[in-house]
Amino acid sequence: MRLLSHLLNRFIRNGELRLIAADGAMHRFGGFSPGPAVTVRLHDPRLYTKLFLNPELHAGEAYMNGTLTFERGSDVGTFMALFAANRGGLAAHPGQVVLRRLWRAARRWHQANPAAAAAANARHHYDISTDLYRLFLDEGLNYSCAVFEHPDTDTLEQAQLRKLQRAAAKLRLRPGMTVAEIGSGWGTFAIHIATVTGARVTAVNVSPEQIRVAREAAAAAGVAELVEFRELDYRALEGHFDRVVSVGMMEHVGIGHFDTYFGKIRSLLADDGFAFVHCIGRMRPPSSTGPFIRKYIFPGAYVPSLSEVFAATERSDLWVADMEVLRLHYHYTLQHWRQRFAANRARAAELYDERFCRMWEYYLAAADVGFSNGTNMVFQLLLSAKIDAVPILRELCLSL
Numbered sequence: 001m002r003l004l005s006h007l008l009n010r011f012i013r014n015g016e017l018r019l020i021a022a023d024g025a026m027h028r029f030g031g032f033s034p035g036p037a038v039t040v041r042l043h044d045p046r047l048y049t050k051l052f053l054n055p056e057l058h059a060g061e062a063y064m065n066g067t068l069t070f071e072r073g074s075d076v077g078t079f080m081a082l083f084a085a086n087r088g089g090l091a092a093h094p095g096q097v098v099l100r101r102l103w104r105a106a107r108r109w110h111q112a113n114p115a116a117a118a119a120a121n122a123r124h125h126y127d128i129s130t131d132l133y134r135l136f137l138d139e140g141l142n143y144s145c146a147v148f149e150h151p152d153t154d155t156l157e158q159a160q161l162r163k164l165q166r167a168a169a170k171l172r173l174r175p176g177m178t179v180a181e182i183g184s185g186w187g188t189f190a191i192h193i194a195t196v197t198g199a200r201v202t203a204v205n206v207s208p209e210q211i212r213v214a215r216e217a218a219a220a221a222g223v224a225e226l227v228e229f230r231e232l233d234y235r236a237l238e239g240h241f242d243r244v245v246s247v248g249m250m251e252h253v254g255i256g257h258f259d260t261y262f263g264k265i266r267s268l269l270a271d272d273g274f275a276f277v278h279c280i281g282r283m284r285p286p287s288s289t290g291p292f293i294r295k296y297i298f299p300g301a302y303v304p305s306l307s308e309v310f311a312a313t314e315r316s317d318l319w320v321a322d323m324e325v326l327r328l329h330y331h332y333t334l335q336h337w338r339q340r341f342a343a344n345r346a347r348a349a350e351l352y353d354e355r356f357c358r359m360w361e362y363y364l365a366a367a368d369v370g371f372s373n374g375t376n377m378v379f380q381l382l383l384s385a386k387i388d389a390v391p392i393l394r395e396l397c398l399s400l
Contacts, residue, residue, distance in 0.1 A: 001027070001045075003052040014085040020071070021045075036082040039072040060292035060366070064359045076358075077338070080365045084373035130186070130213050132351050135344035136337045140164075141186040141213070144248035144278065145330040145378045156336040159329075164192045169398050170322070170382060171243050171276055172391065173197035180204075180241040180268050182234040183249030187214025187227070193245075194218075194226035202241070204232040235264055244268050244275035251280050252301050258312035266316050266385055274321065274384035280330070281306055284375045290366070297363045303376060313383065321390035322382040330378055331371040338364045 001021060008017060008029040015035020019027045022045040042048070044067040050058040062068035063076060070079065133141055138160045146159035147166055154162075167189065173179070175198030181190050184203035187210075193201055205211050211229050218227045230237075234249070244265050253261045265275045286305045293301070313320055341348065341364060348357050370376040382390050 001048050004048045005029075007052050007055070012082070012086050015082050017082060018072075022047075030086070035085040036078045038074045038078050038082045039070065040074070040079070041069050041071055043067045043069070054291060057291035057295065060296070060359075060362045063362050064296075064355050066355075066358070076361050076365045077368075080369040081373070084369040087374070128209075129351050130209060132348060133186075135348055136340040140188040140192075142188050143185055145280075145326060146333045146336075147326065148329055148332045151328075151332045154332075156333070156340075159333065159336075164189060165196075166398065167245070167247070167276060167278065167380070168193055168196055170380075170394070171197075171245065171274075173199045173243065175199065177242040178202070178270075179243045179245060180237060180239070182237070182244065182246040182265070183252070184210065184214055184229055185248065186210050187217050187229060189245065189247055190214070190227045190229070191218050191221050191223055194223040195221055198226070199243075201227045202230065202237070202239070203227065204230050204234055204237050206231065206233055235260060237264070237268065239268065240270045240273075241268050242270050242273045244273070245277075246275070247278040249279075250277060251303055252298070254300055255286075255302050255304070255308065258304070258308065259315055262312050262316035262318060262383075265383060266318055269385055272386060272389050274382055274389045277381040277383060279304070279309075279379060279381075281309065281377055281379045282375045283377060293363065293366065296359055306379065309379070309381075313381075318383045318385060319387055319390070320381055321384050322380075322394050324380045324394070326378040326380070328371065330376070331368060334364060334368040334371065338368060 005027060008019070008027075012030035014030065014033040016031040016037045017029040018037070018039040019029065020039070020041040021027060022042050042051075042062070044062070047058065047062055047067060051062075059068060059079075070076070130141070133143065137143060138146075138156045140157075140160060142160040142163065145163070146156060147163040148154045148159045149162065171179075171193075173193060177197070177199040179190075179193055179199050179201045181201055181203035184190055184205040187203065190201040190203040191214075193199055203214070205214070208231060211231050214227075214229045215224070218224045218229070246265070250258075250261060265277075269275060280303045282303050282305050284305060286308055289298070289302050310320065338361075341360065345357055348360065384390050
């Protein structure tokens with residue numbers, strides 16, 4: 001317990017952590033400044049060393065396994081809020097400085113995504129039961145940041161529809177145009193494009209389960225003749241298209257593949273075409289993917305800093321014709337997802353088990369705090385090879 005106490009004394013300054021050790025002894029940390037108050041019980045003394053060595057991984061694993069529990073009204077959300085209020089203290093601890101250097105050194109290995117690995121990584125997350133995703137997503141199964149106008153009153157469905165409408169407006173599509181979608185999800189954006197604009201969409205994805213659901217949805221919407229869903233790695237897609245779209249896909253590419261990703265977008269564009277990219281980013285310098293998310297949720301994934309994004313577009317000889325940053329919108333989105341998952345938790349446990357539910361709760365809470373009190377945001381780009389392919393003002397797109 002001595003090593004863990006040393007870490008927590010250096011780490012927790014804002015708010016208070018009350019830790020009940022495996023022998024029942026109460027230890028208190030922090031209390032120097034206002035912040036969340038959290039009570040944690042550790043049921044296994046082996047956690048003392050594990051949490052000292054790698055708290056970001058082993059806290060999540062212990063919660064999943066039931067060897068770390070919360071008491072006195074605390075929960076995983078307040079635990080994450082306490083972490084966020086003290087993240088600087090954790091990163092500054094000498095042991096954590098060394099650990100983060102190791103993560104940075106290994107990040108290209110962690111994010112190596114040749115075609116076979118990329119498919120396996122995507123299926124790890126997206127080929128679980130679609131019924132689980134229906135428990136917390138909107139009806140259209142949009143699994144990316146919504147756009148809120150009135151966060152206190154907008155429903156999730158309204159915000160997700162607004163996201164689709166704004167994205168489609170930026171593309172200035174007309175009937176008969178061709179669109180390539182890199183990473184189709186469950187097909188919502190492709191179906192929206194075909195339904196609203198009459199454009200023809202070729203959408204690729206490496207998840208057989210998502211492809212199956214997307215094809216069924218396109219048929220139900222009456223646009224199956226306008227949308228083709230192909231089980232294909234984006235690097236294998238060929239042809240020239242008036243538009244290329246990519247929503248929530250770049251996060252799965254990996255730092256070593258950004259040039260390939262943007263190079264493929266450029267090669268797919270017709271001479272006067274342009275692309276729309278929607279991606280999570282970070283407002284700080286390059287970093288690494290957290291160990292819990294990397295191991296259990298999104299293997300091979302990485303949230304890029306803007307410096308990494310623009311360096312790759314420059315090397316790919318692409319104009320960044322427009323960029324829009326959505327800061328708190330994903331926080332609001334995740335609030336809806338967390339509330340819906342909590343309301344449907346019993347059904348999720350029937351589909352999987354309690355351990356899975358705790359893993360999912362930890363993941364959603366960790367993601368939420370990254371947008372509400374961390375360094376994450378969402379950016380949207382319009383990219384073109386020609387200087388005049390994109391309208392000179394964003395308003396000219398959104399006014400359509």
